[in-house]
Amino acid sequence: MTNADALRITSANDDLAIPAGPRSLWRRLRRLPITLYLGGALVSIFVFVALLSFVWTPYPPNQLAMSNRLAPPGTPGFLLGTDRAGRDVTTELMLGARNSLYVSVVSTIVAMVVGTTIGLAVAGSNRFLQGPLTRLVDAGLALPGILTALVLAAKLGPGNTTATLAIIVWQIPVAARVTIGPARQVLALDFVEAAYGYGRRKPYIMVRHVLQNISPLLIVLGSVMFAAAILIEAALAFLGVGVQPPTSSWGRFLNETQSLLEAAPYLMFFPGLAIVFTALGFNLLGDGLRTVFDPQQARTGLS
């Protein structure tokens, strides 16, 4: 191959190559996207508070104090005030965090494991099956999460388990769908053919090569799914279809504040902001991770 041929095999844009970035660790940390830090901070706070609630809360869970109901924030002993049954708001928020964490973690992990497995299976299936199978997965996406949740809740009764199950059923097709495309791309790469060539079997290839290659994507997906889980758990609890008393939840807390809009309008801010910040945190984290893993997208601002 002559240089002349080499000249022809060039990218259309013919721009001069850009050199590599800074080396020192500090510099690299500074170049990380701010969304990563912000998101990471919010998520850390959330997880910390949720875990802390297992060990300590300002007041014991569900301690009613009817004599002290609807105390405004700043009342001595009650940093954020109390709700209509005299429960300390801070405690309620912490317990709500715990509940959200539980539901989100369980549902996201299960949905991702099952969904990714299905996605890998579809990506690795033979050519004729792939089309219909992918369409099948797509069809699974048609049901909005809330409908699935309501159907399950009507049959199984409201509760945390139902909510978790509903989120799982809803998110499995999502995880599967996201996995199929990239998995197929990796499978088409040459080094995978080479692996087959020296005797590796399909399951091994799937796990060792494909999974490893798409794992950044999955991490981002996980973060986003977490955010979705938080939001829908709150929605279900708000409607009364999710977790039931006496377990605390931000969603249900928010529901209670609706009748208090005149008496204690500030109350709705606490659970509401908790939900927003937590969901936002996971979304930002997902964005930040996406930027880190795929700088090409970052430069063009793709999502």
Next chain:
Amino acid sequence: MLEICDLRVHIDGHEIIHIDELDLPPGTRLGLVGESGSGKTMTAKAIAGLLPDEAKVSGTVRFDGQDLLELNDAEFSKIRGKRIGFVFQDPARSLNPMMRIGRQVSEAIRLHTDLKGQAVTDKVVELLELVQLPDPAALVRRYPHQLSGGQQQRVMIAAAIAADPELLIADEPTTALDVTVQDEILRLLISLSEQRNMSVLFVSHDLGVIRFVCDRVAVIYGGHVVETGSVEDVIGRPYHRYTTALLAANPGMPKDDDFTSFIGQRLHTIPGSVPAIGRFPSGCRFRNRCEHASASCAEVPTPVTVGDGHRYSCWHPDGEG
């Protein structure tokens, strides 16, 4: 008509283009040749005002007396299309797939002239005929995907000359096309240039194409013009080592048109590859790939003029001992 003086382009603190002097007289076709990464496309973009925002440009690019680099985007947009036309490399991607051909070809007309309605359509049909496309009246309402690559490029050319520019900048216009079609497109460009007395700045990595199309050529490497002159002079009697290397590396370019001289010979390649930005050596940018480099090459070579408009910048040109 186009005079470039001390043009420098910086990106990320690195100087990627530095052209002391480059001229394009009216009615000439000038080729800008170099490997990919040589900076030829960047130079064309710099002239056109189409560099990315991060690039910092200095110097003068005088077009008919007016310094283009002093114009802002709005002012420049009045010149682009009207006085300078462009043809890009990949016509399939350079045409809007969701817009009818007629609209795209007429864009420059509608922007720069007062023509409206039927007059515009007539002009478009006229242009499509000029670029030798069949059934122009029907073509006006078609979409790009309905045309072949060669036809698409003809459409691009029609669109580029629509407002009758004095200069046409063509960046690798035939690289993405079949070889058989390339010839036709190149001939078209030549004839258009001669009919309309339109100058052409033709950017390419292919010396053969440049030799075919252009009167003059500038060889560019690492953002510097290393040799410039008429096509006969530079290709017939090259001086800069990069030029000779390019010529030798291109088997379609026997120095004396005698192909039998190739039989049994090894193919020449230029050792190494084009460095990334910021990795070029100081002084003569080609010296780390040049067989004839010496210590003195650490100094930027001064240009030497040889013959009529034939200039090169090399301490150890071909023909030396």
Next chain:
Amino acid sequence: MIRHTLRALVTLLFTALVGSIVIFALVNMLGGDIVTVLLGQGAGPGDVEFMRGELGLDQPLVVQYLDWLGGVVTGDLGTSYGTGYDIFDEIVRRLEPTVLITLGGLLVSVPLALLLGTYSATNAKKVRGGVVDVFAQIGMAVPAFWAGLLLVLVFAVRLGWLPTGGYVPVAEDPIESLRSIILPVLALSLGVAAVFTRYVRTAMIDVMNEDFMRSAMARGRTRRGAALFHGVRNASIPLVTVAALQFGQLIAGAVVVENVFVLPGIGRLIVTATLGREVIVVQSLALVIMLFILVLNFFVDITYGFLDPRIRDKAESQ
């Protein structure tokens, strides 16, 4: 074009089928016996047997499923156990508020997202563009019910401009009707607009990087002109399909928002039914809602076929 429409139709039918199977499976194959659920704890075995016969639950599952589907087509969705209303009639009665707020949500969020997304894309490298993106991020994290509460607090409780809830049918009093849906529509639109804005932004940034934009500028368009005349028109076509993706979110939002604002729509119906453990009602309602979404998607799909010349002219060029 025909092929495209047919393909969209097949997708519609196939997805509807799969969705219906999922719903049916969730109801009939998980958890306990439907009858026990419906009748509650105190039911005796005699009642249970009777009920089973009534509901046709002694038939094999497949037959039950087909019966149910058949019912959807003929308009016989069964009756509510609790209050005995006919499900189909009830759906028809409650369509108006749901349709109004859903359409309203669409009408508000899509143009808003187009504006904001384009603005954010053309100012992508400046602070202004980033600010819009930040707001979109936040908007995505705000649940519709909280937005609703906020709006009620500000506009109804504090300012008293708009009602805190309730619905007035259009036929009765158009102005009051409008007033009763403004806040729900706004609450609903926020989340959808936020998500859609980010899609628009991405699509526009993608388009701006396309080669033909450079060609447009080479013909004399300014950056803004190119964005407007080439970018927006190109990007809006695939965005149509993305808009369809938002229907699901809109419906989900409607369900929740109807409960916040006490609107007698389908969203409220399904939640009430769920809380009342009316399995049959919920099963059919979920199907109807899902079909509604799928049909909307189908129409959007066809529209896309019209708009994209590469699909539209397939017949011509061949």
